[in-house]
Amino acid sequence: MTEHILVCTAWPYANGDLHIGHLAGAYLPPDIFARYHRLKGNKVLMVSGSDSHGTPITLRADKEGVSPRELFERFHNSFLETFQQIGLTYDLFTHTDTENHAQVSQDIFTACLENDYLFKKTEKQFFSETENRFLADRYIEGTCPHCDFEGARGDQCDNCGKLLEPTELVNPRSKNDGSTPILRETEHFYLDLGALSDGVSDYLNDEKTHWRANVRNFSLGYLKEGLRGRPITRDISWGIPIPLEGYDTKRLYVWFEAVIGYFSGSIEWAKNSGDPSAWKAWWYDPSAKSYYFIGKDNIPFHAVIWPAELLATGRRLYETDENKSLNLPYDVPANEYLNMEGAKLSTSRNWAIWAPDLLSRYDADAVRFYLTAIAPETRDTDFTFADFIRRNNDELVAAWGNLVNRVLGFAYKRYEGQVPPIGPAGLDEADKQILAEVEAGFETIGNLLGAVKLKAAQEEALRLSRLTNVYLNDKAPWKAFKENPVAAGTSIYVALRVIDNLKILFAPFLPHTCQKLHEYLGYEGQLFGRQYTQTFAETEQEHTALCYDNSQAIGRWKPSQLPTGQAMQKPGPLFKKLEPELAEEELAKLL
Numbered sequence: 001m002t003e004h005i006l007v008c009t010a011w012p013y014a015n016g017d018l019h020i021g022h023l024a025g026a027y028l029p030p031d032i033f034a035r036y037h038r039l040k041g042n043k044v045l046m047v048s049g050s051d052s053h054g055t056p057i058t059l060r061a062d063k064e065g066v067s068p069r070e071l072f073e074r075f076h077n078s079f080l081e082t083f084q085q086i087g088l089t090y091d092l093f094t095h096t097d098t099e100n101h102a103q104v105s106q107d108i109f110t111a112c113l114e115n116d117y118l119f120k121k122t123e124k125q126f127f128s129e130t131e132n133r134f135l136a137d138r139y140i141e142g143t144c145p146h147c148d149f150e151g152a153r154g155d156q157c158d159n160c161g162k163l164l165e166p167t168e169l170v171n172p173r174s175k176n177d178g179s180t181p182i183l184r185e186t187e188h189f190y191l192d193l194g195a196l197s198d199g200v201s202d203y204l205n206d207e208k209t210h211w212r213a214n215v216r217n218f219s220l221g222y223l224k225e226g227l228r229g230r231p232i233t234r235d236i237s238w239g240i241p242i243p244l245e246g247y248d249t250k251r252l253y254v255w256f257e258a259v260i261g262y263f264s265g266s267i268e269w270a271k272n273s274g275d276p277s278a279w280k281a282w283w284y285d286p287s288a289k290s291y292y293f294i295g296k297d298n299i300p301f302h303a304v305i306w307p308a309e310l311l312a313t314g315r316r317l318y319e320t321d322e323n324k325s326l327n328l329p330y331d332v333p334a335n336e337y338l339n340m341e342g343a344k345l346s347t348s349r350n351w352a353i354w355a356p357d358l359l360s361r362y363d364a365d366a367v368r369f370y371l372t373a374i375a376p377e378t379r380d381t382d383f384t385f386a387d388f389i390r391r392n393n394d395e396l397v398a399a400w401g402n403l404v405n406r407v408l409g410f411a412y413k414r415y416e417g418q419v420p421p422i423g424p425a426g427l428d429e430a431d432k433q434i435l436a437e438v439e440a441g442f443e444t445i446g447n448l449l450g451a452v453k454l455k456a457a458q459e460e461a462l463r464l465s466r467l468t469n470v471y472l473n474d475k476a477p478w479k480a481f482k483e484n485p486v487a488a489g490t491s492i493y494v495a496l497r498v499i500d501n502l503k504i505l506f507a508p509f510l511p512h513t514c515q516k517l518h519e520y521l522g523y524e525g526q527l528f529g530r531q532y533t534q535t536f537a538e539t540e541q542e543h544t545a546l547c548y549d550n551s552q553a554i555g556r557w558k559p560s561q562l563p564t565g566q567a568m569q570k571p572g573p574l575f576k577k578l579e580p581e582l583a584e585e586e587l588a589k590l591l
Contacts, residue, residue: 002041002042002043003037003042003043003288003289004042004043004045004282004285004287004288004289005034005037005042005043005044005045005282005288005289005290005291006045006262006266006288006290006291006327007030007033007034007045007046007047007291007293008030008047008048008262008290008291008292008293009026009027009030009046009048009292009293009294010026010027010048010293010294010295010298011048011049011050011051011096011258011261012026012027012050012079013051013054013056013057014050014051014052014057014072014073014074014075014076014095015054015056015057015059015060015071015072015075016056016060016075016347017075017078017082017354017355017356018078018079018082018354018355018356019345019347019352019353019354019355020338020340020345020353020355020358020371020383021295021337021338021340021345022355023355023367023371024335024338024371024374024375024376024381025294025335025336025337025338025376026293026294026295026335027083027088027293028088028368028371028372029293029333029335029372029375029452029454030046030291031046031087031088031508032368032372032449032454032508032509033291033293033449033452033454033508034046034089035089035507035508035511035528036446036449036450036508036557038089038528038550038553038555039504039508039555039556039557040446040557041556041557043281043282044091044550045091045266045269045279045282046090046091046092046548047090047091047092047094047261047262047265047266048090048093048094048261048262048265049092049093049094049095049096049261049545050072050075050076050079050093050094050095050096051095051096051254051258051261052068052069052072052076052095052096052097053068053096053097053238053239053240053254053257053258054138054254054258055137055138055139055236055254056138057071057072057238058236058238059138059139059175068238069097072095072097076095076544077544078356079093080093080533080544080545080546081356082355082356082359083546084531084533084546085356085359085364086355086364086368087364087368087511087512087531088546089528089529089531089548089550090546090548091269091547092265092268092272092545092546092547093545093546094261094265094268094543094545096240096257096258096261097543098264098268098538098543099538099539099540100267100268100271100538101240101257101260101261101264101265101268102240102241103264104260104264104267105240105252105256105257105264106240106241106242106243106252107317107318108260108263108309108313108317109189109232109242109243109252109256111312111313111314111317112191112309112312112313115312115313115314116192117191117192117312118189118190118191118192118312119189119190119192119229120188120189120190121187121188121190121229121231122185122186122187123185123187123188123231124167124183124184124186125166125167125183125184125186126140126154126166126167126181126182126183126184127181127182127183127184128174128176128177128179128181129179129181129182130174130177131174131177133235134184134186134234134235134236135154135166135174136154136234136236137153137154137155137166137234138153138154138155138175139154139174139176140153140154140169140172140173140174140175141153141154141169141172141173141175142154142169142170142171142172142173143169143170143171144157144159144160144162144164144169144170145164145168145169145170146160147159147160147162152164152169154166155255156297158297161218161296161297161299163300167183188231188232188233188234188250189231189232189233189242190229190230190231190232191230191232191256191305191309191312192229192312193227193228193229193230193308194226194227194228194229196227196308196311196312197223197226197227199307199308199311200223200227200304200307200308200311201223203307203311203328204216204219204220204223204303204304204307205220210331210451211331211332211333212333212334212378212452213378214296214334214336214378215296215299215303215332215333215334218296218299218300218303219299219300219303219304219332222299222300222303222304223304227304227308231253232252232253232255232256233251233252234250234251234253235249235250236250236251237249237251238251239251239252239253240252240257255301255305259301259302259305259306259309262290262292262306263317263326266279266282266283267279267318272534272536272547282327283326283327284319284324284325284326284327285327286325286327288327289330289331290327290328290329290330291329291330291331291332291333291452292329292331292332292333292334293333293334293335294332294335295334295335295336295337296334296335296336296337298334299332299334302329302334303329303332303334306329307328307329310326310328311328313326333377335375335376335377336376336377336378336379336380336381337376337380338371338374338376338380338382338383339381339382339383340352340353340382340384341382341383341384341385341587341590342382342384351590353383362578363512363576364512365509365510365513365575366392366396366575366578368509368510369392369395369396369458369510370383370387370388370391370392372454372455372458372509373391373395373455373458373459374387374455375454375455377452377453377454377455384583385582385583385586385587386580386583388578388583389578389579389580389582389583392575392577392578393577395462396575397575397576397577399462399465399466399469400462400502400506400575401573401574401575402469403465403468403469403472403499404499404517404520404571404574405571405573405574406472407472407492407495407496408499408520408521408568408571409571410477410478410492411492411496411568412568412570414481414485414488414492415489417567417568417570418564418565418566418567418568419493419521419522419562419563419564419565419566419568420489420490420492420493420564421486421493421564421565422489422490422493423486423487423489423490424486425487425490426490427490427494430471430474430475431490431491431494434467434468434471434494434498435494435497435498437464437467438464438467438468438498438501438502439559441460441461441464441501441502441505442501442557442558442559444460445457445460445461445505446557448460454509457509458506461502461505461506461509464502464505468495468498468499468502471494471495471498472491475495477489477491477492493564496521496562497560498560499517499521500521500560500562501559501560503517503518503521503560504527504555504556504557504558504560507527507528507555511527511528513574514527515527515528516572516574517574519569520568520569520570520571520572521562521566521568521569522566522567522568522569523554525554526552526553526554526555527553528550528553528555529548529549529550529551529552529553530548530549530552531547531548532546532547532548532549533545533546533547534547
């Protein structure tokens with residue numbers, strides 16, 4: 001049965017290049033997951049975009065003396081290049097400074113207001129006398145009141161993960177000039193999370209056994225502490241205006257409007273596709289499933305606050321049928337943190353491996369393989385160049401790449417560039433056993449991928465490739481060929497068919513090289529669809545997005561039917577062996 005699968009990925013702040021922690025934690029996993037479901041024949045919609053309105057953008061723009069738009073467009077375009085290079089198949093990767101997103105965000109604000117889930121409150125917020133303006137939360141830093149971390153931000157502590165109000169910080173200071181801000185009264189709209197607490201509680205306690213334990217426990221713990229009203233507007237000039245008169249100097253707070261991007265992005269994709277209501281199949285069909293891929297610092301926003309926002313709208317936005325409700329997140333498979341060379345990643349200290357730099361020197365599939373192998377799914381993990389090179393050489397090259405090279409190379413050379421026939425003796429028990437074992441992988445690996453256990457799924461595909469190497473060593477067709485090329489041909493045919501199966505099992509993880517292998521085996525067409533950028537015109541401006549067309553994809557999640565006699569292409573190596581000395585060279589660049 002065909003399913004509708006909505007794949008949502010965290011919206012990166014467009015204030016700097018992406019690093020390996022971003023790729024491993026939030027951007028590569030959803031692509032693997034989406035590719036699997038497309039191969040299964042499910043209807044996938046994968047959406048996200050650049051967060052254009054966050055305070056990190058204005059902070060860096062101020063520092064560089066450029067406009068926020070100029071800054072975010074620079075890094076938005078960098079994201080598009082990086083995602084194309086590593087092969088992320090977004091149906092739409094847009095950004096939050098579009099007219100569509102502004103309209104949808106304002107409509108959600110209005111719906112929450114009309115349903116009495118917003119209230120106004122005058123409060124004291126930090127004001128910089130040296131800059132003569134209110135300071136947005138991320139313009140303030142200080143000591144966390146919960147864990148004593150001295151570099152906590154005004155909205156969240158990166159050390160303990162607690163969400164904060166700026167006034168909770170100990171010894172607050174302006175991030176711009178280090179001055180001590182004063183408190184001054186200002187009026188803002190609040191989302192009444194307390195009034196939504198019962199609905200959120202019902203949601204979190206309803207059949208969430210498929211959630212990762214750390215995500216569910218964190219969310220329930222956050223709920224147990226008690227939800228209270230949270231401001232959704234700020235005294236800033238960069239962002240989405242409040243759709244009410246008298247609030248010209250205020251904008252929607254980024255935490256409130258950025259998560260709306262999953263919804264607005266789906267609507268934008270539908271408009272661009274020529275069927276403006278197509279998004280409803282993923283948002284209003286109760287059988288559709290939505291997955292939100294994020295890092296653990298974003299758990300409360302996606303597992304608690306975003307469901308609360310949807311509940312506050314009445315779950316009927318742009319829908320007149322009273323029997324339909326907007327879907328709440330089906331799963332939030334948040335990852336833990338990826339560290340680097342034994343230390344926590346830190347962009348401020350430049351302790352990071354930047355994605356564009358890494359992809360300029362190493363093949364995309366080698367990077368995809370390693371980041372999946374060390375994926376921080378349930379605990380923090382560590383990226384080291386020594387381990388990257390070891391796994392590339394000992395696993396990717398030795399177990400999978402060499403299997404492909406020796407079988408395809410032998411078949412192409414000894415059997416006139418064709419898939420050899422099965423001999424008159426047919427398949428023996430060893431032949432049948434290896435075929436059965438690998439074909440069973442479509443269920444076992446498929447189940448792991450469906451449960452978002454991506455690391456285990458890749459490990460299982462690698463195990464099957466090792467098992468095939470054992471089969472091949474036992475059969476030794478290169479020796480048997482001298483006396484009985486027909487019998488040797490049967491073993492090579494079996495090995496080729498196994499490789500054809502493994503090609504699909506590895507395809508979500510290694511799409512670039514599996515496409516090459518697909519062609520080496522003599523097939524035509526693309527396993528996956530076409531990835532491209534497109535510029536869309538709006539009333540006031542244009543914007544460029546990353547898009548994906550799956551209509552011509554021929555890949556299917558099912559066992560091989562490789563025909564004998566099929567003409568092959570001359571094969572070449574799929575992967576490169578890396579010299580161990582590279583690890584020291586890479587470390588030297590970092591230190």
